[in-house]
Amino acid sequence: MLQQLSPLLRGASGDLASWLHTPERARIKLCLLTILLGFGVYGLTVGLWRSPLMGVFVSFKMPGLIFLTILCNGLLNGMLGAVLGSGLGFRQSLAAQLLSFSIAAVVLASLTPVTYFLTTNAPSSGDINASTTHTYFLIGHTFLIAFAGILANLHLAKILIATVPNRRVAALTLISWLLGNAFVGAQLSWILRPFYGTPSIEVAFLRDHPFDGTFYEVVWRSLEQIFQGYQLLVLLIAMTILLWLHTPVIRLFTLQKNNQQSAKP
Amino acid sequence: MINPTTQETPEPHPTALKSNASVSSIFEALLKSPADLIETIFQKKNQRALGAKLALLTVVGFSIFGATMGSFSWGTQLWSTPLKSVLGIALSAVICLPSLYIFAALSGTSLKFDQLALGLAGTLALISALLLGFTPVLWVFSQSTESAPFFGFLVILGWLISLGFGAGFLRKMILQSGTSNKGPLRIWVGIFLFVTLQMSTSLRPFIGTSETIFTKEKRFFLEHWCIETFSRNPS
Numbered sequence: 001m002l003q004q005l006s007p008l009l010r011g012a013s014g015d016l017a018s019w020l021h022t023p024e025r026a027r028i029k030l031c032l033l034t035i036l037l038g039f040g041v042y043g044l045t046v047g048l049w050r051s052p053l054m055g056v057f058v059s060f061k062m063p064g065l066i067f068l069t070i071l072c073n074g075l076l077n078g079m080l081g082a083v084l085g086s087g088l089g090f091r092q093s094l095a096a097q098l099l100s101f102s103i104a105a106v107v108l109a110s111l112t113p114v115t116y117f118l119t120t121n122a123p124s125s126g127d128i129n130a131s132t133t134h135t136y137f138l139i140g141h142t143f144l145i146a147f148a149g150i151l152a153n154l155h156l157a158k159i160l161i162a163t164v165p166n167r168r169v170a171a172l173t174l175i176s177w178l179l180g181n182a183f184v185g186a187q188l189s190w191i192l193r194p195f196y197g198t199p200s201i202e203v204a205f206l207r208d209h210p211f212d213g214t215f216y217e218v219v220w221r222s223l224e225q226i227f228q229g230y231q232l233l234v235l236l237i238a239m240t241i242l243l244w245l246h247t248p249v250i251r252l253f254t255l256q257k258n259n260q261q262s263a264k265p
Numbered sequence: 266m267i268n269p270t271t272q273e274t275p276e277p278h279p280t281a282l283k284s285n286a287s288v289s290s291i292f293e294a295l296l297k298s299p300a301d302l303i304e305t306i307f308q309k310k311n312q313r314a315l316g317a318k319l320a321l322l323t324v325v326g327f328s329i330f331g332a333t334m335g336s337f338s339w340g341t342q343l344w345s346t347p348l349k350s351v352l353g354i355a356l357s358a359v360i361c362l363p364s365l366y367i368f369a370a371l372s373g374t375s376l377k378f379d380q381l382a383l384g385l386a387g388t389l390a391l392i393s394a395l396l397l398g399f400t401p402v403l404w405v406f407s408q409s410t411e412s413a414p415f416f417g418f419l420v421i422l423g424w425l426i427s428l429g430f431g432a433g434f435l436r437k438m439i440l441q442s443g444t445s446n447k448g449p450l451r452i453w454v455g456i457f458l459f460v461t462l463q464m465s466t467s468l469r470p471f472i473g474t475s476e477t478i479f480t481k482e483k484r485f486f487l488e489h490w491c492i493e494t495f496s497r498n499p500s
Contacts, residue, residue: 009370110367113360114460121467123483136485147452151371248448 004030005106008099011155013162019099020092020163031098038105039063043195045115046141049133050125050197057205061192066101068192069185070094077177086164086173096159097177104145104152111144130199138196150245153178157249171253190215279304279441284311288318295322295391295434303438306383319386326393327351331471333400337407337416338474345478346471353464358385361457365435368453373444384438392431399423413473414494420472421462428458462486 007015019027043062048055077097078090088096118140123133157174164170189195191210197203223231279300282290286305294302305315331350335342365385366378376384406419432454439450465471466486468479484492 006370006375009367010373010375011371012373106367107371110364111456113363114456117360117460118463121463121483122485133485151449 005034005102008155009103009106011158013158016099016155016159017162020088020096020159028095028098031095031102034102035066035098035105036063038102038109039066041112042105042108042115045112045119046137046195047197048116049119049122049137050199051203054194054197054203057203058195058197061195061205063105065185065188065192066105068188069181070097070101072184072188073177073180076180080176080180081173084172084176085166085169086160088163088173092163093177096156096163097181099159100152100156103155104148107148107151108144111148115141115144125197125199134196134199141196146245150248153246154249154252157252161252167253174249186215190218281305281308281310284314286315286318288321291315291318292322292390292394295387295394299387299391299434299437300441302387303384303434303441306380306387306438307442309380312379312383316383316386319383319390322390323354323386323393324351326390326397327354329400330393330396330403333403333407334420334471336404337413337472340474341478342470342474349468349471349478353461353468354389357457357461357464358389360460361385361453364456365453368449369439371449372439372446374439374442376438376442384435387438388431388434391434392427395427395430396423399427414490417472417490417493424461425458428454428461432457 008019039062040059043058043060044055046055046062047058074094074097075090078088078093081088081093082090086093122137123129125134127133153174156177157170160170160174161167164173190213191206193207193210194201194204220231223234227234279298281304282294282301286294291302306312327350328347331347332343334350335344335346362382362385366381369376369381403416403419403423406416410416432450435454436447436450439447463486466484466489469475469489470480
């Protein structure tokens with residue numbers, strides 16, 4: 001499995017384009033299996049700190065979150081790709097997104113020994129300082145997931161550059177897909193909570209009223225409480241940092257532009 | 266006319282080491298001509314023997330380095346710290362090897378898992394060689410100071426410097442394989458550093474004494490450093 005995925009991890013344009021031009025059933029299956037296993041095993045280490053049962057729950061919920069996001073946005077993203085003139089069919093756009101999520105899954109799976117090691121070495125969830133450890137975990141896992149996500153986006157950008165004839169269209173398609181996936185994915189993660197397992201709250205597959213509230217309302221209210229009046233400024237700073245973290249992706253498009261200009265006689 | 270000040274000596278083409286290269290010649294290659302050792306890894310000949318020799322260098326280097334740390338407290342620490350040093354570095358390598366393979370692939374290289382495992386073994390051997398260089402300095406301080414935080418700081422400083430140079434071996438290997446993207450490797454080095462620092466806390470005490478060889482209480486390394494520093498120096 002890894003042998004088939006390793007050329008994609010390297011991100012050579014030819015490999016990525018060939019993968020997308022012939023999205024065979026076996027390749028789609030491979031992506032689905034990679035997401036299931038990669039996010040599953042990583043999810044296990046995320047929940048394990050709270051309790052083994054929580055680990056099992058999260059090992060199902062994490063790949064579930066990815067599949068639900070693709071399911072909710074698959075049609076929209078396929079249509080956006082077509083409307084923007086990417087020339088990608090519905091199946092190809094789905095394959096591209098599955099491929100990018102597979103990259104994130106492989107990266108997170110490779111970090112699983114590290115996260116498992118940290119879980120087994122951290123103070124337990126029944127400890128006096130459990131809330132501090134919970135915060136460490138929250139920040140640490142958010143950082144790792146964000147890192148894997150940025151790598152996946154970088155590969156998605158490479159796929160689009162390799163297959164879409166126009167660079168501008170490739171960039172627009174990427175932005176529309178990412179915004180859509182982030183918007184829906186964040187809300188779905190709220191519905192599927194808990195993932196990290198707050199020490200003071202009982203272990204459960206889902207919260208009692210999973211559809212109560214939205215991710216965005218809760219984030220806004222939390223920012224209001226913490227930063228009292230400066231929440232908009234903090235939000236803007238967070239958005240800037242997120243944009244800055246995507247510099248490699250932006251640079252990829254700028255580089256392509258410069259290459260195209262220098263190639264012109 | 267060529268300006269002699271800007272003229273660079275062309276780097277010699279790397280040549281693989283002999284198949285029956287001795288431990289001392291591998292040690293020398295690690296320090297003086299890593300490109301030759303990397304070429305040997307690429308050629309996939311006698312990989313097991315090479316791996317065993319690199320592992321031997323690592324075990325010897327970390328054992329001596331561990332004994333130096335143990336000499337801060339003497340007693341059981343003199344034999345337990347070398348053992349824990351070897352165990353700690355071996356566990357850290359096993360934990361980080363899968364991510365090294367993935368991050369190397371992300372950088373665009375087509376190196377195989379076994380080649381990267383050997384690359385990591387080479388890195389550890391180089392780190393152990395550099396740590397050996399720090400050993401006399403650390404020994405002097407281990408006998409001169411009673412401050413565990415200060416001695417710990419020196420050990421970590423030595424570790425950081427050695428890791429920095431050791432990571433250079435992996436960087437050269439990635440570059441020699443034909444890619445110029447070093448970003449993912451830099452991140453991996455950060456992860457490896459993080460794991461080794463946590464490992465030093467999990468297998469503590471390395472410096473100072475304890476009633477048991479291992480401590481059961483679980484802590485993050487930053488938390489452990491803070492507790493140890495401020496509990497010993499209340500001011």
